[in-house]
Amino acid sequence: MIPTATGDDLPRRFADFDTLGDALDYAATGKRGLNFHDPRGQLARPYPFRALRDDAIQATYRLIAHGVRPGDRIALVAETGAEFAALFFGAVYAGAWPVPLPLPTSFGGKDSYIDQLAVQLKSSDARILFYPAELAAMASAAAEAQGAEGIDWESFAERPAPAADLPKADPDDIAYLQYSSGSTRFPHGVAVTHRSLLNNLAAHSHGMRLQDSDRCVSWLPWYHDMGLVGCLLSPVANQVSTDYLKTEDFARRPLAWLDLISRNEGTTLSYSPTFGYDICARRMSSQTKASDRFDLSRWRVAGNGADMIRPDVMQSFVDAFADAGFKASSFLPSYGLAEATLAVTIMPPGEGIVVELVEEHLLAGGGEADKNKPQRFRAIVNCGKAVRDMDVEIRDEDAGALPDRAIGKVWCRGPSVMAGYYRDPEATAACMAGGWLDTGDMGYLSDGYLYIVGRAKDMIIINGKNHWPQDIEWAVEQLPGFKAGDIAAFAITTPGGEETPAVLVQCRTSDNEERSRLRTEIRERVRAITGMNCVVELVPPRTLPRTSSGKLSRAKARNLYLSGEIQPYDIAA
Template sequence: MTDAALTPTPNDCDLPRRRADFATFSEAIDYAAKSEKGLNFHDMRGVLERVYPYREMREDALVMARRLVGAGIGKADRVALIAETGPDFAALFCACVYAGAWPVPLPLPTTFGGKENYIDQLAVQLKSSDPKLLIYPAEIAEMASAAAARQGCKASSWQEFAEAEAPGCDLPEAAPDDICYLQYSSGSTRFPTGVAVTHKALLHNLYGHSTTMHLGENDRCISWLPWYHDMGLVGCFLSLIANQVSGDFLKPDAFARRPLAWLDMISRNPGYTLSYSPTFGYDICARRISSQSNVAERFDLSRWRVAGNGADMIRPDVMQNFVNAFSDAGFRASAFTPSYGLAEAVLAVTVMPPGEGIRVELVEEERLSGAPRDISRPARYRAIVNCGKALPDMEVEIRGEDGESRADHHIGKVWCRGPSVMHSYFRNEEATRDCLVDGWLDTGDMGYMANGYLFIVGRAKDMIIINGKNHWPQDIEWAVEQLPGFNHGDIAAFAIETETGEEAPAVLVHCRVSDPAERIRLRELIADKVRSVTGMSCVVELVPPRTLPRTSSGKLSRAKAKKLYLSGEIVPLKLAA
């Protein structure tokens, strides 16, 4: 079926817009189904394959909810769903909500890690969420069934479940304080913690986000983000339903193979005004187009009103490269909309007001590390991106090690409080107590406030502390990326213990050079670059391309890289004798 044979759901309709002002998400689904809007799924070339109005999605969801009841699924039972972007997952997620069960979106296999690693990861997450049922796409039946068998839960493909009996029955009424779903962070592999999100928290976040974005009647969203990650699930799926927005979707693997299809789709439809991506998505597109000269003829990005950016550290250099690459196609730097959030607060905590774009402050590295200024050395600076203002009814506070609130421009731990904050980590009271204190959430991130705006510095747990001085791994990685031939994601920095018992920074770097002598020269060049940043020697290991592990959402996993390196599973390349 081709684009010409299908009519996508409209941008506008007669149904008055409601910005997620519902008591429960099931009410939001019911209201969206009164409109002509809905979801539209495209192949990897951006050709429309399936139109799925919210009305049809609701009808399917109600039938599936009765199938869940018929399968013995009751209120507060968990149903694990492999989150493939498509109508099956969309309807099943809503079916769980109607049935009072808790949907648990889990990742598809990635190109990294292989079959056994995926089965291991899925089995651990199934053990954590303890679902009664796992539902998966037929093409991964072998892996999904193996993981389910380890946990002892039932498993079914989409197709098998669609043939199950759907008995007539009453469905339970949801309450605002009921759990709506469980969300696992993309890095949840060895010790996963499922974030329990209530209907009230979800809708508060969706309301705050849409209000901050000035969501309009004719806005339309396009996304390639995975639905097992909070940015894709909440920001580009649940938000569209709760705010009655039509959306268009590429699968994540389609974007990975043809990233410019994302921008082609935005260009073809004048209604595409909203789209979001982590930094690496913009980076990939800018790199792919850099050698082409027909940008203005191929793309029209002039109507892209909100180019959201979040989910990892926002790099101003990448954003500038994207503007340079696509300004001839009408892209405006002011469309960039940085944000900060985490699954423990549903999605967004702060968002940059639309139209303000990327704003940075240059901060001395000594301030970032907490060390006294060495006046014998020239001051070095890092550009810190402004991540915007708190959502309505959300509070953000910066605290020191003593727990006291810090003034503007003083770096500390980022805490937040408000209706969006999670209920708990599922069945993990200790982890819940560690991060929730008197209604305040310890995000685990470091940053500072300035005139009501939040600036994020990095993850506290990633910090490398050597000889009492703090070093941010991003600074080391970014320094190496400035050398010719390296891309974002080619470097992982972390601390290791040397043979002398002292700690030193270690840097794993993807190497595409085959000549042994050239590898030695490259390693020395990297060591010199890191020494210029940290002031100390480091361990540099060259590793084969595509060796460094990534999370299911595509972010570098430093913790896993360190674990694999120390265990010998990442084997460095040999150098000349």
């Protein structure tokens, strides 16, 4: 088997299309495409864009014959492979809205996964759920629970595909519906239009200074915005050949990612959250020279995003792989979120990791530093400049603009920012104002560069995966003796720079042994639901702060906890 070409005589177009279908139509006239690899990084299936388009059109015909109409939501379990890609674009050509949904994880179990799928199917009101045959039992149970039709895509591909007239898409039509990977009990679906998508993809390629000789490698999941938009839809719209490892294969053998980059001589682009670089650096044996196995000298853009960027991890990766040709200047920090389609800011290529030291008391909410205590600093990574057509502002709590180097909430505005969450006007109103999006993240601007210092919004992001605090709180509420409002979950940063969830729980018992038992039970419950270890602190009743309307204020609870104003019970370990 021969992989799809890196170079091509087809003149490159940088996502300057009216619709995503138009983008695939054009890419299919060239020689580039997608390439799927086995767990050891060996080529299993080259998939030229031409073949993807042919399969997508056949899928469109089958969908139309099955009664699918424009605007229908078509859910797809996002397994990295040709079947998902063809059905995703088939739904797009049919005018339906593909809805990528996650694969099962190694924690939580069967019931947890069925519940997650069912909640997202309900939120999107999906008509059909497509899935690989090996997930038939769980996926069909979730579909049945929500009155959706469950179909495994292998059997669907065997159905007749009578030719039909395809609907004409408008740039302002919805292209797909994106759920955060952490959306479980409280899902937020972002409806992305063709215009928004292609604007962001063009801005992304412009920010990376995409070259005709570029080739991409990715292991990122296709249900996450960085994996779907950055590493599937962008290669189509910008005509970039891409090589894929499945996410679960990367998890088992992380260094297969670097093997693939080394083996494919044209590879210049690859993205990862911080934890991907971390696990690779840790896997390198101190007795093994990286140059004996890898050649990373052609890796031009080592993108980093999706979670807080840790400079110590980036340095560890450089230390581990410099003798294999990896250059620290290849690192390309970025900042983005699904609500902006993908990219908000990108570091100009070649500038690498730039760090500033910021006083800890400013990161915890400002105010005067305690002069009686030694000053502590945290390294904050520069996440680059706003992508083309995007405006970024830093605002205070009253939405007033702040000057350079003042820490506040990060707001952004541009053609790729969402109009709102699907069927959720309340959540939309909470984060949108006059076309501007309150990202919920905290940061500051310096000479046009954005520095992200943490999250004001409630999202907890660990190892590149989103977790809604409501899910954690709900899990604890199911235990006897607790109720809504007793629990506040948020992210904290350890002294080593890692993020971890903290859970504050109002406890009414005065028995120390019972408190210890409860803390252990809560920790195990959270781990069972989310797969994460967490810090559990029991606090007195009526400790957790409320807003003026009586709602729990997680951001204030976090600040009070970090400042020491909330004092947990002292419980023997």
